[in-house]
Amino acid sequence: xxxxxxPLSDSDWNAQRAAHLLARAGFGGTPEEIAxxxxxxAREAVRSLVYFGKADNKHLEPFDHSGIHEPGLEPFPExxxxxxxxxxxxGESLGVRAKASGNxxxxxxxxxxxxxxxxxxxxxxRVAYWWANRMLTTNAPLQEKMALFWHGHFANNEDKVxxxxxxxxxxxLFQARGTGNFRDLVVAVAQDPAMLCFLDAGxxxxxxxxxxxxxxxxxxxxxxxxxxxxxxxxxxxxxxxGWNYVDTKFVVNDDQHDAGxxxxxxxxxxFDGVQIIDIIMDQPVTAEFMAAKLYRFFVxxxxxxxxxxxLGNALRKGKYEIAPFLETVFLSKxxxxxxxIGAQIKGPVQLAVSTCKKLGLKAVPGVPDFNAAxxxxxxxxxxxxxxxxxxxxxxxxxxxxxxxxGNFARDVLFPDINFIPPDRYNAAPDIRQVSQxxxxxxxxxxxxxxxxxxxxxxxxxxxxxxxxxxxxxxxYRGWQMAIERVKPIPRATAQLxxxxxxxxxxxxxxxxxxxxxxxxxxxxxxxxxxxxxxxKFIDADLGTSELAAADTYMEDSLRLLAHLIMSxxxxxxx
Amino acid sequence: MTKHDDCxxxxxxxxxxxxxxxxxxxxATAPLMFAPMAMAQERQGRILVILELSGGNDGLNTVxxxxxxxxxxxxxxxxxxxxxxxxxxxxxxxxxxMVGMEKLFKDGKLAIVHGCGYADPSFSHFTSMAYWHTxxxxxxxxxxxxGRLADAMAPKAPANFLINIGTNQSLAVRAKKHVPVVFNNxxxxxxxxxxEEKAVLTSLSDPGKMANPSQRYLLDIAKxxxxxxxLVRKAWSDYRSPIDYGITDLGLRRVAAMINAGLPARLYYSxxxxxxxxxxxxxxxxxxxxxxxxxxxxxxxxxxxxxxxxADDVTIMIFSEFGRRVPENTSLGTDHGAANVMFVAGKKVxxxxxxxxPSLTKLDAGDNLLFTTDFRQVYATMVKGWLGQQATxxxxxxxxxxxxxxx
Numbered sequence: 001x002x003x004x005x006x007p008l009s010d011s012d013w014n015a016q017r018a019a020h021l022l023a024r025a026g027f028g029g030t031p032e033e034i035a036x037x038x039x040x041x042a043r044e045a046v047r048s049l050v051y052f053g054k055a056d057n058k059h060l061e062p063f064d065h066s067g068i069h070e071p072g073l074e075p076f077p078e079x080x081x082x083x084x085x086x087x088x089x090x091g092e093s094l095g096v097r098a099k100a101s102g103n104x105x106x107x108x109x110x111x112x113x114x115x116x117x118x119x120x121x122x123x124x125x126r127v128a129y130w131w132a133n134r135m136l137t138t139n140a141p142l143q144e145k146m147a148l149f150w151h152g153h154f155a156n157n158e159d160k161v162x163x164x165x166x167x168x169x170x171x172x173l174f175q176a177r178g179t180g181n182f183r184d185l186v187v188a189v190a191q192d193p194a195m196l197c198f199l200d201a202g203x204x205x206x207x208x209x210x211x212x213x214x215x216x217x218x219x220x221x222x223x224x225x226x227x228x229x230x231x232x233x234x235x236x237x238x239x240x241x242g243w244n245y246v247d248t249k250f251v252v253n254d255d256q257h258d259a260g261x262x263x264x265x266x267x268x269x270x271f272d273g274v275q276i277i278d279i280i281m282d283q284p285v286t287a288e289f290m291a292a293k294l295y296r297f298f299v300x301x302x303x304x305x306x307x308x309x310x311l312g313n314a315l316r317k318g319k320y321e322i323a324p325f326l327e328t329v330f331l332s333k334x335x336x337x338x339x340x341i342g343a344q345i346k347g348p349v350q351l352a353v354s355t356c357k358k359l360g361l362k363a364v365p366g367v368p369d370f371n372a373a374x375x376x377x378x379x380x381x382x383x384x385x386x387x388x389x390x391x392x393x394x395x396x397x398x399x400x401x402x403x404x405x406g407n408f409a410r411d412v413l414f415p416d417i418n419f420i421p422p423d424r425y426n427a428a429p430d431i432r433q434v435s436q437x438x439x440x441x442x443x444x445x446x447x448x449x450x451x452x453x454x455x456x457x458x459x460x461x462x463x464x465x466x467x468x469x470x471x472x473x474x475x476y477r478g479w480q481m482a483i484e485r486v487k488p489i490p491r492a493t494a495q496l497x498x499x500x501x502x503x504x505x506x507x508x509x510x511x512x513x514x515x516x517x518x519x520x521x522x523x524x525x526x527x528x529x530x531x532x533x534x535x536k537f538i539d540a541d542l543g544t545s546e547l548a549a550a551d552t553y554m555e556d557s558l559r560l561l562a563h564l565i566m567s568x569x570x571x572x573x574x
Numbered sequence: 575m576t577k578h579d580d581c582x583x584x585x586x587x588x589x590x591x592x593x594x595x596x597x598x599x600x601x602a603t604a605p606l607m608f609a610p611m612a613m614a615q616e617r618q619g620r621i622l623v624i625l626e627l628s629g630g631n632d633g634l635n636t637v638x639x640x641x642x643x644x645x646x647x648x649x650x651x652x653x654x655x656x657x658x659x660x661x662x663x664x665x666x667x668x669x670x671x672m673v674g675m676e677k678l679f680k681d682g683k684l685a686i687v688h689g690c691g692y693a694d695p696s697f698s699h700f701t702s703m704a705y706w707h708t709x710x711x712x713x714x715x716x717x718x719x720x721g722r723l724a725d726a727m728a729p730k731a732p733a734n735f736l737i738n739i740g741t742n743q744s745l746a747v748r749a750k751k752h753v754p755v756v757f758n759n760x761x762x763x764x765x766x767x768x769x770e771e772k773a774v775l776t777s778l779s780d781p782g783k784m785a786n787p788s789q790r791y792l793l794d795i796a797k798x799x800x801x802x803x804x805l806v807r808k809a810w811s812d813y814r815s816p817i818d819y820g821i822t823d824l825g826l827r828r829v830a831a832m833i834n835a836g837l838p839a840r841l842y843y844s845x846x847x848x849x850x851x852x853x854x855x856x857x858x859x860x861x862x863x864x865x866x867x868x869x870x871x872x873x874x875x876x877x878x879x880x881x882x883x884x885a886d887d888v889t890i891m892i893f894s895e896f897g898r899r900v901p902e903n904t905s906l907g908t909d910h911g912a913a914n915v916m917f918v919a920g921k922k923v924x925x926x927x928x929x930x931x932p933s934l935t936k937l938d939a940g941d942n943l944l945f946t947t948d949f950r951q952v953y954a955t956m957v958k959g960w961l962g963q964q965a966t967x968x969x970x971x972x973x974x975x976x977x978x979x980x981x
Contacts, residue, residue: 078855078856079856079859079860081859082856200854200855200905203854203855203903203904203905203907205904207904208903208904208905210854210855210903210904210905210907210909211909211910212854212909215697215698215910219698219700225696225698225700225701226701230697230940233697342786342788342789343786343787343788344788345788345792376759376762378741378742385741385742385847385848385849386628386699386700386848386849387849388699388700391742394788394791395742395743397791397792397795398738398742398743398754398756398757398795399753399755399756399757399763399795399796399798399799399802399803400755400756400757400758400759400762400763400799400803401741401756402792402795402796402799403762403763403764403765403799403803404762406765406766406767406775407762407764407765407766410766410767411766524786524789526779527779527780527783527784529777529779530777530779533774533777534774537770537771537774540770541770560768560770560771563767563771564771564774564775567765567767567775569778569789569792569793569795569796570789570792572792573786573788573789573792
């Protein structure tokens, strides 16, 4: 396969290609946005997206913190046993003293532990909403798209990091430097507290290196598997020893750093972590690995060795600067070829945000919950499944997930009136049961005991054992304390007016309406029989094929039509 | 063989539509009631369930060789003391939380296979897992071994033959012919739609004529979704069980519901997902919990199979992509290793130890156990010994001798 990186000429530039560019370099566009881009030449359109520094984004607000963190929480213990052990030994943990005497002396400490677990999760969900709204409303969509790419590449999750502040800082790093220099970004990420925490870098000390960090840097972040030896992993791990974080700041503990001689990828020296990264950047395979990964994310899945070499060459020649590389790709004939257009299966976040965009929304709806919806589709922000991020492409789709995508569209178009906000209401039956029993005046042991009459598994019995504290009660109390302090997510439903689109575009017949929405929503046209079914459906639902006659009541039918189009297999393609 | 597969499948499906799932009688066995079958065909109803423990389970702290001093020498901090173990015999003990699996072992229904691995092991989660998924170490095989097994067992790819519980499709089930049914939450496995929309939503265009391969792929998936969703939801809503599967059922409760409803599936795949077993740091409490959950879920599943009268028809195999390094690290955890223990459980399984525990003193250059059993020997045992299929070199990328493990 050859990748034709020669630039598209302005004479080949049109609305369809502008729509393709907006879909890939951003989150899709409204007809108005596409028209604006199509009116520029190809080069100018690409440059306006890639070099977004001058984009007007004054309307974007910084993240509004709820104010849930307290200094005493640092350093946050890695587990509940670690939190209570610390209090047992020192009399205090998480900024809370053990009770001097009495029952459950460590209960307040345990409550605090669960408070932070819950509060950080809830606040992270607010960060995700903040980010999703940026994706929808920014005038620099590539900035957010690139941040999404890096979030999947340097894939850290809240479940391990347990601190929304570190994840927010990391996201802001991706937003600020995501189209800058790759080498500088790798150094910044390697010194980023979320990443250091995620890969246990703090446990990597002189004399006893922990290899997790060094291995993932090479395997997943830069070179790919098979391009280094196990010895290289061990030697690199030594170079990163002593790298750690305190709260949200990077630190180097010199006494834990192994300054000795290392042999790494054929070179010898008293390397530190930054030098290791520089040696990695000198490997041709690094440029190929990254260029191919960017290509798969932005263009299409199939990249053979020859194409990979050509793309790697382009990235290396540009000294790992991301923006010029993307400019080349987005302007290339290959990017606009038949093999590229409409070939990509949208990821869930892309699907959700672009659906809002195509529907003309100005804010991500609070109903359905964005995080729950994207999680159900297989991609929750700040919760990539493993350090390898999300598998892309066809892995996004299963039979179950395909149905779920249609259901998501329906939930936006016809909000569920039984919706209960997950940031206020804990759906876990055991927590609700504890809550009810406490309200009924039960003591903590009784309130937290398991229901009788079933065979209780070993793990469920274990939760009831302990005398210094009760974890089930702490889990309930922690949730209560967290919702008291984390701000609620606004729960407005989608503000839709599809009838206005029909009127504005002076559509007279149902066939015209079907064609308008197919064009507005899809990059890949469905077969003629599918289109015919849609026309037949809306004719029957409206009771006429003349839209003027149905003007006063057509909104519901148009929404059904939108739901049917968004349930088509073709809607999943970008 | 092939012909019978398809034929019986039709029968099974029809039976299901007639009788519904409510009878609780496994309809996959229904053909046996109507016609006596020859030996080979007796295995028609046999089901294989595969459970993946992702992240690299520390086999040495799962099945602990407590009689071996080297174990305590190499793991002075995290080695589990003799008195805390659930002793199986005078050499091995299970991690303390594994009550259910201890009972299965003592009842003779749990096989422990030691030293499972492959030559030139990868220490990368993703690469090693891909090798286990494809049964093709150090190759770029694009299809999973469970998917290829489905293709071999039922070449006409009848619907709902291969079910993968999970949020994403595993590489293990990727098949040339079959479209695996993949779902996580059965309640969500449906189109929510207004009544008037349903006819349009279930009408699909013919993918044969389309030039765009992604579009064709999506239409194939849409067809599979149409075929499976109603069956799966009915199976799940009809399922009631008093059995406790513990904190997390690892998808096995959903498998039980599908088996209970008599779905035609012969192969099920589920996992303890998201690298849960990647215990680099302060591992003992965490690892103990993971094993307790696993043991509870397995034991719950086995009890449930007994309850619905399908225990004779179901075998479950458990694996992880690698074990962990023999010496502990200084973070009270363990790093990625090589050879590991596998489990096979079932009423028809001859319980006990299989394979050989690798020496704890003769390790490889990276302080890892040297494998003594190619993991594909266990796959071959499932394919041939349990399912009565040919464990061909095409399927397993080599000839592997099955263990005499099935009664």
